Amino acid sequence: MSSYLLSRILQAIMTLIVMSVLVFVGLYMIGNPVDVLLSPSATPAERLEIIQAFGLDRPVWEQYLLFVSKALTGDLGNSFVFNQPALDLILQRMPATLELAFTALLMALVIGIPLGIRAGLRPDGLVSKSIMTFSILGFSLPTFWIGLIMILSFSVQLGWLPASGRGDTVDIFGVPVSFLTLNGWTHLILPAFNLALFKISLVIRLTRAGVMEVMQLDFVRFARAKGLTEHRILRVHVLKNTLIPLITVIGLELGSLIAFAVVTETIFAWPGMGKLIIDAIAVLDRPVILAYLMITVVMFSLINLLVDILYSVVDPRVRLEGASR
Amino acid sequence: MSNPILSISGLTTSFRTGGQWRDVIRDISFDIGPQETVAVVGESGSGKSVTAMSVMRLLGGNARSSGRIGFDGRDLLSLPLEEMQKIRGNRIGMIFQEPMTSLNPVLKIGDQITEVLMQHRGLDHATATTEAVRLLDKVRIPSAKARLGEYPMNFSGGMRQRVVIAIALACEPKLLIADEPTTALDVTIQAQILELIKTLQQEEGMSVLFITHDMGVVAEISDRTVVMYRGDIVETDTTRQIFRKASHPYTRALLSAVPQLGSMAGQPRPLRFPVVDMKTGEIAPVPPTADTVRHDIAPVLKVEHLITRFPVRKGILRRIAGRVHAVEDISFDLHAGETLSLVGESGCGKSTTGRSLIRLEKMTSGRVQIDGKEVTKANQGSLAEIRREAQMIFQDPFESLNPRMRVGRAIAEPMIAHGLASSSEAIRRAGTLLEQVGLSAAMADRFPHEFSGGQRQRVCIARALALDPKLIVADESVSALDVSIKAQVINLMLDLQEKLGLGYLFISHDMAVVERISHRVAVMYLGEIVEIGPRQSVFENPQHDYTRKLMAAVPIADPTRRQTRRIADSEIRSPYRAADYEPAKRQYREISPGHFVQLTVEK
Numbered sequence: 001m002s003s004y005l006l007s008r009i010l011q012a013i014m015t016l017i018v019m020s021v022l023v024f025v026g027l028y029m030i031g032n033p034v035d036v037l038l039s040p041s042a043t044p045a046e047r048l049e050i051i052q053a054f055g056l057d058r059p060v061w062e063q064y065l066l067f068v069s070k071a072l073t074g075d076l077g078n079s080f081v082f083n084q085p086a087l088d089l090i091l092q093r094m095p096a097t098l099e100l101a102f103t104a105l106l107m108a109l110v111i112g113i114p115l116g117i118r119a120g121l122r123p124d125g126l127v128s129k130s131i132m133t134f135s136i137l138g139f140s141l142p143t144f145w146i147g148l149i150m151i152l153s154f155s156v157q158l159g160w161l162p163a164s165g166r167g168d169t170v171d172i173f174g175v176p177v178s179f180l181t182l183n184g185w186t187h188l189i190l191p192a193f194n195l196a197l198f199k200i201s202l203v204i205r206l207t208r209a210g211v212m213e214v215m216q217l218d219f220v221r222f223a224r225a226k227g228l229t230e231h232r233i234l235r236v237h238v239l240k241n242t243l244i245p246l247i248t249v250i251g252l253e254l255g256s257l258i259a260f261a262v263v264t265e266t267i268f269a270w271p272g273m274g275k276l277i278i279d280a281i282a283v284l285d286r287p288v289i290l291a292y293l294m295i296t297v298v299m300f301s302l303i304n305l306l307v308d309i310l311y312s313v314v315d316p317r318v319r320l321e322g323a324s325r
Numbered sequence: 326m327s328n329p330i331l332s333i334s335g336l337t338t339s340f341r342t343g344g345q346w347r348d349v350i351r352d353i354s355f356d357i358g359p360q361e362t363v364a365v366v367g368e369s370g371s372g373k374s375v376t377a378m379s380v381m382r383l384l385g386g387n388a389r390s391s392g393r394i395g396f397d398g399r400d401l402l403s404l405p406l407e408e409m410q411k412i413r414g415n416r417i418g419m420i421f422q423e424p425m426t427s428l429n430p431v432l433k434i435g436d437q438i439t440e441v442l443m444q445h446r447g448l449d450h451a452t453a454t455t456e457a458v459r460l461l462d463k464v465r466i467p468s469a470k471a472r473l474g475e476y477p478m479n480f481s482g483g484m485r486q487r488v489v490i491a492i493a494l495a496c497e498p499k500l501l502i503a504d505e506p507t508t509a510l511d512v513t514i515q516a517q518i519l520e521l522i523k524t525l526q527q528e529e530g531m532s533v534l535f536i537t538h539d540m541g542v543v544a545e546i547s548d549r550t551v552v553m554y555r556g557d558i559v560e561t562d563t564t565r566q567i568f569r570k571a572s573h574p575y576t577r578a579l580l581s582a583v584p585q586l587g588s589m590a591g592q593p594r595p596l597r598f599p600v601v602d603m604k605t606g607e608i609a610p611v612p613p614t615a616d617t618v619r620h621d622i623a624p625v626l627k628v629e630h631l632i633t634r635f636p637v638r639k640g641i642l643r644r645i646a647g648r649v650h651a652v653e654d655i656s657f658d659l660h661a662g663e664t665l666s667l668v669g670e671s672g673c674g675k676s677t678t679g680r681s682l683i684r685l686e687k688m689t690s691g692r693v694q695i696d697g698k699e700v701t702k703a704n705q706g707s708l709a710e711i712r713r714e715a716q717m718i719f720q721d722p723f724e725s726l727n728p729r730m731r732v733g734r735a736i737a738e739p740m741i742a743h744g745l746a747s748s749s750e751a752i753r754r755a756g757t758l759l760e761q762v763g764l765s766a767a768m769a770d771r772f773p774h775e776f777s778g779g780q781r782q783r784v785c786i787a788r789a790l791a792l793d794p795k796l797i798v799a800d801e802s803v804s805a806l807d808v809s810i811k812a813q814v815i816n817l818m819l820d821l822q823e824k825l826g827l828g829y830l831f832i833s834h835d836m837a838v839v840e841r842i843s844h845r846v847a848v849m850y851l852g853e854i855v856e857i858g859p860r861q862s863v864f865e866n867p868q869h870d871y872t873r874k875l876m877a878a879v880p881i882a883d884p885t886r887r888q889t890r891r892i893a894d895s896e897i898r899s900p901y902r903a904a905d906y907e908p909a910k911r912q913y914r915e916i917s918p919g920h921f922v923q924l925t926v927e928k
Binding site for chain 2: 217218219221222223224225226227228229232236237240241244314315316317
């Protein structure tokens, strides 16, 4: 187990290095942030001063080494725009995004799995066909459009839910969260559902396919021959086997939930990281972009590790160090 | 018979396909008495498994059954589902063919046993666990208590089938339905499981309905036998009577096609199977086999000290932690017109040997010559030339043919690929080849799914013949076929050997078939040849312990020769060794001319 963990950490570090080099070189080639940031009326002297202050006059490899040596001490640089530590900027906004992403994930599982099971057990029934039609809609309609329609229906027409922003927050261990207040929930529910819609469809399809496949397997037939009730066969024998592929996909999708939150955050004016990164890219705010991407890489690595560990818990055939015998 | 346990009368089961109901079994009637074993035997598509599944009502929504299945004074077909669930696993236990897939891979063995006990006998978890240990002891699983917490993957096929039997017997059923319970198992393991079922039947005093395709198993285990053919019962009688004097032509045809171990005593050459007329039951005389072995020319295949090992890597640095010694220092020759059989149980390295010969598997060391050409050091170009001389036929004829390619095209392809014929010539020759294997040239336009299993294997043989090879490596080529089809394909292979002087390397686990087809036999165990020699000598005078064990385990298709044997409950060992393991140099002793046996190494 420990050698497995070590190899995973090494992998994550390699990814961090490769990613940061790519971003550095990429941004260097795209353009000079000073051109974007500085007003056209600035004097050449002012311009030079800024360039020197950002360290942009040095060769790119030197800039990179400087970045690495500072990053090792936990300093990812100050934002060119806000002149605040980039890491702080992101960490301030991260809870909002994570709250949104995890709420969406929870919705996807709580809604998707039961519907998927229902559709998998009687694939030819009317209910199953309606569920599958819903999931096709969830797949094919663009998120932003549904978001707008939801705002139109629930906020503008019916006036039930607020159209934008995050509700009242409560601090837990210094992290502001909104899902503990009623006002918070009214703000959260629309964007979370909007973000979850695609994932609900995905979970429905995966669960349905899994249930249909597992129901055909010999051990289900054998379980019936043992005289078990259909309920127990489903709950014990089928569900655990169906969860295995689901866990893998959900793990990967959690990452994309955080990344795709950008669109939803923009529509619902949700104060998350998505908005910040879009702005940073527009002005080539390198420290913020880098910090954001590094946090994302670390997060993805953590999620994948978690998925692998969970996987080995659910499926005894998977051993994290390879063949055990 | 007084008060049968199970009484089936007029059972008809149909399946719905494309909106139409089609009968799969028709008007099936038979009884099973107390403590009686009844075998239902037939080839694939005979409806024997459907009969068993109909009794348990496990066929699902696409099937319906009519008639009456009397059990315990009630008609199972008219019981509500809840009542049926109280009978399944409780009054009637069932075991299936595939021990590898009958158990849920993600649930502990213990839980899979206790759930039955809790369901039917209302035990609490602690009592059920104690009972589960007793059950595992009963099916002879060593250190039962410790194994309850393990998952199915930690058990071998034979051990899993024991667990399945333990589950089926958990509630002391009156009737056990066993649907091909030993078909997927190796022959020594099969013998163990059959013994186990017999012993448990006596201990528990239950009746057994045994579904099988294997006449040897039938002879071994059943009191009465029901023979099924395409959904109908053609004959029901005591097992002795059926084997002594079957009344229906189909039964006679089936029995004549069954290879019987020991039937070849005093017969030096391979022998074709007798062909039976399905209508009259007449048995045509077997034509004598010509002497095809060409000792006068250099052997077509020469193998010296062949070793194939597979490294097993572990850890971050992917260091070699150990090796699977799949093939360990084997040497043999094969002459034109000769059949050498490699026989052994799963994991003994027989298939890896076949694949290593034409470098489908990378050999670790050793020397292989095919038709005088070095395989070991050949470059890509000359390897292609060598492979032309040595063709393979695999076990599964459906998976080895491209489902989207017409068979004529499939047969022509190797000729075109090797540049031996133009496209039109090759297609024309494909027709000739199809005729040579007993099909018609017009079938070249068909797709693989339009053929039966036996016909598909003929197509594979035709494809192998397309390049005029001198050597054919047949890897379990007849193992998946029904008995009667198997007999036909073996007859065809013997015909072709006479006509074309082919050398066969026949890889098989089936001792009885091997006895029928080979000139020489090599017995493999843990990657090594433990005994090799002329077939007659090896079968009539087996020397190595393993050869003897293997032969003793084969069920004999003759109820009068039913043996009471004790097969040790040992597992087939694994050829996995530590990285620094160096195998000992093996010594062989010559028993009679050409018959060598490995000397047991003193430890």
